[in-house]
Amino acid sequence: MPKVTFLPMDRTVEAVAGSTLLEVAHRHEVLLEGACEGALACATCHVIVAPEWYDRLEAPTEEEEDLLDTAFGLTATSRLGCQIVLTEKLDGLRVTVPDYSVNMRVGTAHACGALSFPMLVEKKG
Numbered sequence: 317m318p319k320v321t322f323l324p325m326d327r328t329v330e331a332v333a334g335s336t337l338l339e340v341a342h343r344h345e346v347l348l349e350g351a352c353e354g355a356l357a358c359a360t361c362h363v364i365v366a367p368e369w370y371d372r373l374e375a376p377t378e379e380e381e382d383l384l385d386t387a388f389g390l391t392a393t394s395r396l397g398c399q400i401v402l403t404e405k406l407d408g409l410r411v412t413v414p415d416y417s418v419n420m421r422v423g424t425a426h427a428c429g430a431l432s433f434p435m436l437v438e439k440k441g
Contacts, residue, residue, distance in 0.1 A: 318407040322346045325413075331402045337363065337411065338397035348413050354398035356380065361397035362387035366410040373400060388416040 320340060321328040329344040331337075338361045341348035349360035356379060365373065370393040376384070380399050384390060395411075402409070 318402050321410045323412040336398050337400040359383045359387040363397050363411040364391050365393045365395050369409050389414045
């Protein structure tokens with residue numbers, strides 16, 4: 317079973333191969349929104365893939381790239397969690413859940429990840 321680490325909460329979970337990152341996040345109660353429930357109709361499951369992992373993913377489709385343009389805090393390694401299908405070759409994948417999410421369907425922006433639930437971020441040092 318591949319393992320995935322979600323940052324900034326530094327939470328590592330096991331995934332069933334063939335599941336999407338969004339499904340795994342929801343199964344393990346990781347705070348990653350998915351307003352369209354994985355239908356590739358929003359960007360609320362936007363994650364930032366660790367640079368060393370980005371090239372190991374399947375290339376994003378044009379449709380995913382168009383939706384990513386609406387994501388808050390877009391980076392060169394941004395992807396939608398609903399489009400990352402986990403395989404054994406992705407064992408050890410590290411992704412960051414951005415601080416905010418924009419839901420274009422209802423016209424709102426809100427805090428997510430560690431900003432919404434700081435008690436989930438382990439204090440270091």
